Amino acid sequence: MSRTARAHTNIALIKYWGKKDAKLRLPLMSSLSMTLDAFYSETKLTDASEMSFSLNGVKQEGPAASRVFNYLKLMQERFGVSGSLAVESINHVPTAAGLASSSSAFAALAAAFADHYQLDVDRQELSRMARMGSGSASRSIYGGFAVWQKGSSDADSFAYPLVESPKMDLKLLAVELNDQPKKISSTKGMEASKTSPFYQTWLDRNDQELADMEDAIKTGDFTKLGSLAELNASEMHSLTLTAQPGFTYFEPDTIKAIKLVGNLREKGVECYYTIDAGPNVKILCQSQNCKKIINNFETAFERVKIIEAGFGPGISYQD
Ligand code: DP6
Secondary structure, three states, rough: OEEEEEEEEEEEOOOOHHHHHHHEEEEEEOEEEEEEEEEEEEEEEOOOOOOOOEEEEOOOHHHHHHHHHHHHHHHHHHOOOOOOEEEEEEEOOOOHHHHOOOHHHHHHHHHHHHHOOOOOOOHHHHHHHHHHHOOHHHHHHHHEEEEEEEOOOOHHHHEEEEOOOOOOOEEEEEEEOOOOOOOOOOOHHHHHHHHHHHHHHHOOOOHHHHHHHHHHHHOHHHHHHHHHHHHHHHHHHHHHHOOOHHHHHHHHHHHHHHHHHHHHHHHHOEEEOOOOOOEEEEEOOHHHHHHHHHHHHHHOOOOEEEEEEEEEOOOOEEO
């Protein structure tokens, strides 16, 4: 009897934004993330007469289902197993979060696959498996802070835990300004960004940025962590603006939110932003300031939903 696998989403503080191998999802840079307690996916596989995929109880067809079926075929080839499978997933990632769910979705799918076929895989192997579904999923195998080392091949491109139960006071506020699906997927956006004249600089800075972020985590330096995360996110988004042709994930409200974070900081409310492949803003702050920041955002924006998250755990299984 297969168990349900649960994986939490993660937010990258040092971002993955570029592949050197699209099929294997090998990245051009290492990345570092915080796993979040508030958002997770649960997935269960059962033997069936044909492949099917249901998400939140609704049968999926089209590109979302194809991506899951192609992934399952890839994993079946990798492990020499076969059979049709029914995939049942529940996403506990409210649209209000404005957080992409592919990190938790593919981490849970990889773990459910390993459990279903009773594969003898450790977490490192599980991370490699999740990576092939969606790069960011490689990091959702672990709780706390995780690093995805870029490696040079399938064998050494996996995530490992940096600190699994951090003592640091760090919160993430997921601010939903816009609930429209993103127009340019991460996969497409990161490929297009390679045409930016600053792309090589982005790659050249990766080692140092990662080392600095690891140092901020080890010393519990929130100011350093927040400033570095904000800078790294801005670098990533500058690649989209300077791509040929240029594009942006930002909407007018994204800029308004960036400015509000700056204003709050000037007033002594320490907070920093990070932004993924969409218009929504995530704010890094410490417990004492969460309320104040939420109040300020609710005053500044007419329709805004904010969810507070702390550190989440790694993969787990439920009977
Ligand atoms: C901006 O992991 O969604 O969130 O490997 O193409 O599925 P694919 O990309 P995905 O990209 C995540 C991009 C990001 C940064 C990050 O999570 O590191």
